[in-house]
């Protein structure tokens with residue numbers, strides 16, 4: 001029999017009961033646990049234990065630490081028993097489980113193991129169940145589930161809201177999907193303490209009164225009808241239970257207070273999820289308010305836990321298997337090896353931490369310097385160069401082609417377009433006699449290249465970091481992601497979140513975002529929140545919102561975004577056939593890109609990909625120049641400024657990545673420059689006019705090159721790369737301004 005080498009099953013969390021629907025209703029949530037099975041050669045010998053490696057987005061949780069990692073593991077047990085039923089010998093295997101859901105919280109964690117094991121066995125046996133066969137797998141799942149319950153397993157298998165009941169006529173479980181309003185969302189409060197399902201059942205009475213039975217029956221009927229017709233008030237009225245909640249509340253005294261807080265903040269209904277300890281609130285419009293109210297109620301009731309906003313999963317568990325090796329051939333460092341580290345005070349944190357500031361206040365980085373990749377420049381260059389002729393989507397991504405350098409972690413499923421692969425246009429006087437050469441004339445350089453990051457899928461360099469950031473968000477089990485933005489980050493995050501099926505929230509400085517970028521965020525379905533203030537205010541707001549509400553932060557404070565953006569350095573060096581230009585010049589705002597470029601170059605040298613470093617010149621707009629001023633003062637301090645520049649993308653007065661950027665400028669013997677809005681617009685007009693085009697902030701790099709050449713800092717014969725960070729169409733409003741400002745220049749440059 002021909003076995004696949006890898007099987008990956010992704011199973012959603014589920015919430016059972018929804019108040020009155022005791023043991024018969026289950027709802028699937030967009031929070032996932034992923035099981036990756038690697039089949040090893042040979043049969044499972046009796047004395048050879050399957051190795052189950054467990055990682056989780058929930059940190060050091062005792063309930064997770066207590067999960068068995070040998071043959072008693074529920075996922076493995078289910079898989080082995082199903083294979084035995086199918087008369088397939090159990091092959092040797094390695095299992096990696098990435099838990100998006102902690103056990104013992106009433107979120108269907110054991111159902112994920114049962115459904116995961118069942119579907120993995122089906123895939124190993126070479127079977128792909130049809131939709132109808134899938135529904136019949138509910139029987140097998142209930143038989144393998146410890147408590148013989150159908151509600152969680154059915155919803156995990158089928159997705160959406162599932163009603164299950166025992167069908168006496170056929171001696172089997174009957175499962176059917178019930179309709180849901182399209183915009184329904186779940187807000188969860190997940191306490192730090194688990195509640196044991198089986199012990200919890202002992203609290204329940206042996207018999208119920210007829211009045212209680214009739215009450216619950218009527219409420220289930222009302223709930224299903226209200227959900228089907230979108231009667232939001234009816235949902236609230238229906239989510240009331242007499243079968244279990246009142247009894248379980250006896251060992252969870254804060255429960256009524258938390259439910260009341262969610263309801264009064266605008267949840268249509270709220271209940272204990274399954275047998276607890278998590279709480280489920282259903283919302284449509286007032287999701288954020290409900291999340292904040294739950295966080296606040298938990299604080300005042302003195303109960304520790306996390307608030308998670310999760311969309312509803314409508315597809316159920318998914319299975320991927322392949323016959324020719326893992327989808328991501330990453331070197332598999334164990335997650336314990338990789339840590340988050342503060343460059344300022346050297347404190348270390350686990351990879352699961354999602355508050356991306358150190359306790360000392362500085363941003364954290366992913367510390368990859370001493371793990372994963374062997375320092376073998378020749379082998380790495382050969383591997384990356386071979387991938388240039390591959391048709392695989394990951395190899396064609398100018399980010400994931402360098403995956404060994406970015407994310408040597410097992411189980412991360414890349415969300416990719418693919419991105420990167422942007423052009424490097426020769427535009428120096430000695431290189432081009434065609435139109436592009438005018439940029440060389442304008443700057444006074446013989447050898448100049450324009451690296452056009454505006455050719456990324458959403459039109460800016462942000463996609464390089466976002467593909468990694470959003471993949472990690474999914475891996476960590478986030479339901480919602482957020483960022484503050486001058487425009488490009490929000491457009492990129494909205495697109496990748498849509499692809500990943502995550503809810504996206506963007507905070508934008510009101511009236512200060514270029515039309516192209518705002519339209520993208522709206523079109524890709526992000527929730528837009530205008531902030532009355534500038535970017536720096538929106539940035540402070542988004543950090544607070546994310547911490548309060550358990551939303552995953554995707555600004556460049558996020559170290560995985562910085563990691564993804566390092567690929568700009570690797571791709572550029574590869575385009576130079578692993579040679580090194582003398583200068584790389586780029587625009588700077590929040591300083592994420594300057595930091596990432598520098599960190600990438602330093603790692604490239606450390607790994608032996610290159611033998612010397614180019615110098616980095618980071619260019620700010622004169623009206624938003626705190627980094628430049630700090631540079632002039634020998635980087636002794638950063639004094640935030642009130643930013644005002646036409647280049648809205650870099651209209652930032654208090655950059656988050658100051659320390660990171662300062663150290664890469666120092667390490668590359670680089671410098672910081674500033675250019676006026678007029679210089680920016682003149683450079684933009686030249687870049688536009690030669691047929692390449694870019695947005696105003698991007699032109700700061702070419703304006704900076706021109707200035708540095710005229711000041712004698714860059715020599716006319718040096719090899720210089722200017723990075724164009726965003727697409728021309730991002731800011732249509734700036735085009736006429738550029739032409740007015742540059743009439744003289746255009747004549748001077750004889751265009």
Ligand code: F0G
Pocket residue numbers: 460462484485486487488489490556587588589590591592593594649650695697698725726
């Ligand atoms: N160029 C463009 C086109 C940008 O959008 C940005 C940043 C930068 C340069 C500066 O890069 O912040 O890493 O120093 N835009 C962010 C945003 C702030 O929200 O889109 P940085």
